[in-house]
Amino acid sequence: VISLDRNALVIRGERLPLYSGTVHYWRLDRTLWPRILDRVAELGFRFVESYIPWSVHELRPGHFDFGQYDPRKDVGAFLDLVAERGMYFFARPGPHINAEITYFGYPKRLFEDPELLSVSATGSPVAIPVPPRAFPALSYASEKFYREFAVYLDALAPILAGRQQPDGPVVGIQADNEMSFFFRTAAYDHDYSPAARAQYSRFLAAKYGSAQGLSDAYGRRYEHFDQVPMPRRFAAEQAADLPYYLDWMEYKEHALLDPLRTIATMFRERGLTRVLTTHNYPTTNAHSPFNIGETEKDLDVVGIDFYLRRTEARALRDRTRALAGRSRLPFVPEFGAGCFLWSPPTTVDDERFTVPYALMQGVRAINFYMIVERERWYGSPITRTGEPREPNFSFFRDLLALLNRLDLAALPRVCDVAVCRVRDYDRLEKAASLFSPLPPLFTDFVMSAEAACDERALGLSRCVQIEHDVQGRAWSTLLDRAGVPFDLTDTDVAGDRLARYRLLIAPTFEFASRRAQEALLTYAFGGGTLVVGPDVPERDERMADLRVLGERMKLPTEKLLSSPTCVSFDHGRGRIVLVSAPLPAQPQETGHWSGPLLARLVDLAGARAPFVPADQAVETTLFADGAREVLFVANPTAVPRTADLPADGAARFVDAWTGTVYRADDRVAIDLPPYTVRILEVRR
Amino acid sequence: MIAEEIRILDIDPAHWANLIGLIAERAVAPPLRAPTFALVLTRDGQAVKAIHSARGVVRGYRLPASGKAADVAKDLGADRVAVFDVDSFSRIFDAGQRTLAFGADLADQVAAMWNAGSAAARAEIAWHPGPPIDGRPIVVPRIRRWLARVWPDGRTVVFAVFDEGTVHTSLILGKQEGRVELVTTLAGIDTTGLVPSRWRTEHRAILARVAKAHGRPVLGLFLSRRTFQEMRAGRRPLRYLLEAHRRGTAVIAPFPFRLRVLLRLATVFGLG
Numbered sequence: 001v002i003s004l005d006r007n008a009l010v011i012r013g014e015r016l017p018l019y020s021g022t023v024h025y026w027r028l029d030r031t032l033w034p035r036i037l038d039r040v041a042e043l044g045f046r047f048v049e050s051y052i053p054w055s056v057h058e059l060r061p062g063h064f065d066f067g068q069y070d071p072r073k074d075v076g077a078f079l080d081l082v083a084e085r086g087m088y089f090f091a092r093p094g095p096h097i098n099a100e101i102t103y104f105g106y107p108k109r110l111f112e113d114p115e116l117l118s119v120s121a122t123g124s125p126v127a128i129p130v131p132p133r134a135f136p137a138l139s140y141a142s143e144k145f146y147r148e149f150a151v152y153l154d155a156l157a158p159i160l161a162g163r164q165q166p167d168g169p170v171v172g173i174q175a176d177n178e179m180s181f182f183f184r185t186a187a188y189d190h191d192y193s194p195a196a197r198a199q200y201s202r203f204l205a206a207k208y209g210s211a212q213g214l215s216d217a218y219g220r221r222y223e224h225f226d227q228v229p230m231p232r233r234f235a236a237e238q239a240a241d242l243p244y245y246l247d248w249m250e251y252k253e254h255a256l257l258d259p260l261r262t263i264a265t266m267f268r269e270r271g272l273t274r275v276l277t278t279h280n281y282p283t284t285n286a287h288s289p290f291n292i293g294e295t296e297k298d299l300d301v302v303g304i305d306f307y308l309r310r311t312e313a314r315a316l317r318d319r320t321r322a323l324a325g326r327s328r329l330p331f332v333p334e335f336g337a338g339c340f341l342w343s344p345p346t347t348v349d350d351e352r353f354t355v356p357y358a359l360m361q362g363v364r365a366i367n368f369y370m371i372v373e374r375e376r377w378y379g380s381p382i383t384r385t386g387e388p389r390e391p392n393f394s395f396f397r398d399l400l401a402l403l404n405r406l407d408l409a410a411l412p413r414v415c416d417v418a419v420c421r422v423r424d425y426d427r428l429e430k431a432a433s434l435f436s437p438l439p440p441l442f443t444d445f446v447m448s449a450e451a452a453c454d455e456r457a458l459g460l461s462r463c464v465q466i467e468h469d470v471q472g473r474a475w476s477t478l479l480d481r482a483g484v485p486f487d488l489t490d491t492d493v494a495g496d497r498l499a500r501y502r503l504l505i506a507p508t509f510e511f512a513s514r515r516a517q518e519a520l521l522t523y524a525f526g527g528g529t530l531v532v533g534p535d536v537p538e539r540d541e542r543m544a545d546l547r548v549l550g551e552r553m554k555l556p557t558e559k560l561l562s563s564p565t566c567v568s569f570d571h572g573r574g575r576i577v578l579v580s581a582p583l584p585a586q587p588q589e590t591g592h593w594s595g596p597l598l599a600r601l602v603d604l605a606g607a608r609a610p611f612v613p614a615d616q617a618v619e620t621t622l623f624a625d626g627a628r629e630v631l632f633v634a635n636p637t638a639v640p641r642t643a644d645l646p647a648d649g650a651a652r653f654v655d656a657w658t659g660t661v662y663r664a665d666d667r668v669a670i671d672l673p674p675y676t677v678r679i680l681e682v683r684r
Numbered sequence: 685m686i687a688e689e690i691r692i693l694d695i696d697p698a699h700w701a702n703l704i705g706l707i708a709e710r711a712v713a714p715p716l717r718a719p720t721f722a723l724v725l726t727r728d729g730q731a732v733k734a735i736h737s738a739r740g741v742v743r744g745y746r747l748p749a750s751g752k753a754a755d756v757a758k759d760l761g762a763d764r765v766a767v768f769d770v771d772s773f774s775r776i777f778d779a780g781q782r783t784l785a786f787g788a789d790l791a792d793q794v795a796a797m798w799n800a801g802s803a804a805a806r807a808e809i810a811w812h813p814g815p816p817i818d819g820r821p822i823v824v825p826r827i828r829r830w831l832a833r834v835w836p837d838g839r840t841v842v843f844a845v846f847d848e849g850t851v852h853t854s855l856i857l858g859k860q861e862g863r864v865e866l867v868t869t870l871a872g873i874d875t876t877g878l879v880p881s882r883w884r885t886e887h888r889a890i891l892a893r894v895a896k897a898h899g900r901p902v903l904g905l906f907l908s909r910r911t912f913q914e915m916r917a918g919r920r921p922l923r924y925l926l927e928a929h930r931r932g933t934a935v936i937a938p939f940p941f942r943l944r945v946l947l948r949l950a951t952v953f954g955l956g
Binding site: 102108120121122123124126127136188189338339344345375378379384434435438450451454455 | 686687688689690694700701704770771777778781782793
């Protein structure tokens with residue numbers, strides 16, 4: 001009934017880009033629902049979404065109010081009003097909600113059951129100090145937790161299932177919300193509850209099959225998986241110790257993914273089978289334990305939420321690149337429209353910059369959260385009484401009109417390059433952090449791996465947990481300087497998505513799992529140009545000999561550089577390039593071998609870099625399909641700039657917002673006030 | 685002091701942003717040179733990580749022989765340093781989290797976590813020249829008793845700052861059962877016909893409309909943005925406020941007798 005086509009949903013043959021807005025029905029006057037939904041439609045939205053909070057609908061265990069007592073809780077009536085307006089609905093029944101609801105939408109009684117609670121590495125409760133009440137984190141490893149949730153879902157599912165397309169407006173359902181162990185993903189923070197202990201043992205059993213296999217990998221004798229202690233700090237001394245910690249981070253990824261898989265299965269078991277299943281990670285760089293590639297094996301679309309202001313442009317860019325390089329449909333399930341009270345304010349001036357800036361970095365679908373204001377939220381384009389709030393309302397109305405007129409979702413983005421993290425290194429980086437239990441979701445904004453990680457090489461030739469991040473950042477810096485658009489990805493992303501790139505730069509070191517090595521080889525075999533180095537992996541993640549990549553890198557076919565050695569090997573329809581020396585952490589602007597090497601690699605791969613600005617602080621992205629071209633030009637800084645661009649054969653550039661025409665000779669100059677994105681239609 | 689189901693409604697985005705701006709903006713000029721800070725993590729008495737606010741990560745850093753924070757500061761060229769064991773984070777978190785009383789008032793929860801966590805931090809972290817915050821615990825019951833005396837249940841507190849003929853920021857708080865249960869702004873009341881530039885007289889109309897919408901105000905504070913900034917910049921803000929009230933550049937109305945006495949006493953004892 002529903003499929004994806006060119007970054008849009010196809011519903012009954014109609015292709016609809018996914019631009020959506022959040023409306024919390026239960027927080028609004030029931031009599032105002034029609035008026036409010038009319039306003040949402042007036043903005044141009046065809047999709048709305050809402051949480052359906054467990055705590056709001058539960059009267060007492062097993063008894064629920066879906067409008068029988070309180071008309072504001074009649075979610076079925078709300079959905080019917082959505083359908084009457086020709087709109088579609090994404091349901092988010094939790095169980096995690098947040099939404100600034102006290103206790104995050106879980107019934108309060110859950111927190112009083114020790115069997116449902118998470119436990120920290122030191123045995124304490126895991127406090128989530130969020131206004132208006134701090135509460136202890138729940139354990140998603142607890143089977144009882146899902147039995148409790150099933151009772152709620154049994155009551156809710158018939159309301160949703162009967163209104164799935166084509167019988168109603170429901171087209172999507174989200175499993176949980178911002179799954180991140182309650183924003184606390186540090187390696188040695190939590191969950192160490194008995195349920196998590198059992199889950200860890202099951203994970204090891206599934207991975208190794210026998211205690212003997214595990215004992216061989218860890219170099220210690222274990223009779224049973226339960227004997228393997230859950231690590232509580234990074235205490236590796238040598239390479240042979242690393243499998244234990246790498247497995248731990250793989251388990252942490254599993255512990256994030258398994259609940260989503262379970263909840264999605266619960267949806268399907270209750271007849272919710274004709275909908276897209278989605279999930280939203282919190283604002284993250286998608287590094288371990290987040291694993292979008294793996295999660296999209298079980299869910300249709302996994303996105304990342306953004307609550308960033310224009311002054312956080314760099315973080316927005318990096319995180320958007322991380323989403324664009326990993327997800328099937330780069331979707332922001334929560335893009336801040338307005339703000340919650342205990343966050344620094346986000347204004348419409350922020351949104352004027354951040355929305356088009358995210359789009360130019362590869363976001364293809366957005367849900368604006370909240371499009372209608374409610375208690376504990378301010379600054380939305382529609383007030384809780386259904387009045388338009390200006391200038392926010394006009395901004396969103398004009399934005400949607402523009403995106404639909406341009407059909408931006410259908411236009412391919414010119415981005416032929418990706419910088420790829422080998423997931424094993426990512427796991428090691430997180431395992432080797434010295435700052436656990438400080439949450440990486442916050443420390444990642446201010447700390448690189450170099451700042452956060454143990455500096456010891458642990459018997460390897462390099463300090464991989466730091467150097468892989470340094471190399472990734474150095475290649476990113478080089479690409480930015482050269483004006484080459486790129487995404488950020490990792491080796492767990494599906495091969496068909498990696499195959500979109502003509503050039504994949506994957507810093508490698510002396511170990512990498514078979515899976516990672518084979519993913520890279522497959523990419524090159526399919527026709528891509530793969531850049532590896534400074535080392536070629538000779539061991540797997542269990543530190544056993546494994547030369548999958550190295551076996552294909554014996555007879556170089558071309559020497560790209562003599563010093564350092566940089567050679568190319570043919571592989572299938574593509575090639576593998578080994579750059580045998582690490583890039584400096586901050587590559588010099590001129591006179592260093594890395595600049596010419598990158599130019600050579602871009603040329604070799606046939607990667608495109610259109611409209612490269614003279615000013616490196618200005619950014620451009622081209623969307624083009626042969627018939628149409630739309631160029632985004634951004635100034636992500638606090639000072640005015642002029643984009644001096646080569647015209648690349650274009651005669652003029654027309655600002656799609658204002659109609660201003662920029663005529664071009666060989667070059668074109670475009671004025672850019674601070675924090676501005678211009679969307680230009682290219683005319684030849 | 686915060687209701688479990690606090691109502692936060694009709695927040696004017698500009699008022700809220702401006703309120704945070706007023707609170708966050710520097711009352712005094714920043715120093716010409718920002719002080720530098722270094723963080724050194726140790727394990728078994730050896731440095732395993734050193735980060736300097738200006739120099740970045742100092743790879744392979746070794747502690748000076750004394751291991752004292754003062755010598756580390758000198759060694760790294762930092763104005764302030766903190767030296768602590770890598771497991772300190774876990775122990776500080778543990779101390780704070782163990783105090784969690786589920787269902788208790790947020791003020792009590794946060795105070796308990798803060799008091800236990802900061803006590804653990806004082807034990808774990810060696811500072812030079814000294815810790816940036818004093819070790820006095822937050823005593824919520826004392827604050828609660830004080831609040832109960834000056835702010836009865838069912839009454840509101842109104843705060844508004846005006847700037848060039850507009851309302852720069854506003855805040856209305858409501859209280860029930862000893863807890864703040866309403867946070868809103870002037871966007872939550874009918875402001876038809878009000879003229880912000882005449883706030884010295886219009887404040888009466890504002891108070892009347894707040895009373896109608898949310899409950900009778902027990903305290904109202906109205907002042908210009910300039911007066912607010914001058915008040916913050918001075919060393920005796922309470923004394924300045926009372927003086928501004930006397931001169932008419934700020935309006936405190938209603939101004940409960942009990943609060944008036946408390947503020948006077950505070951200024952006499954040099955507390956503001």
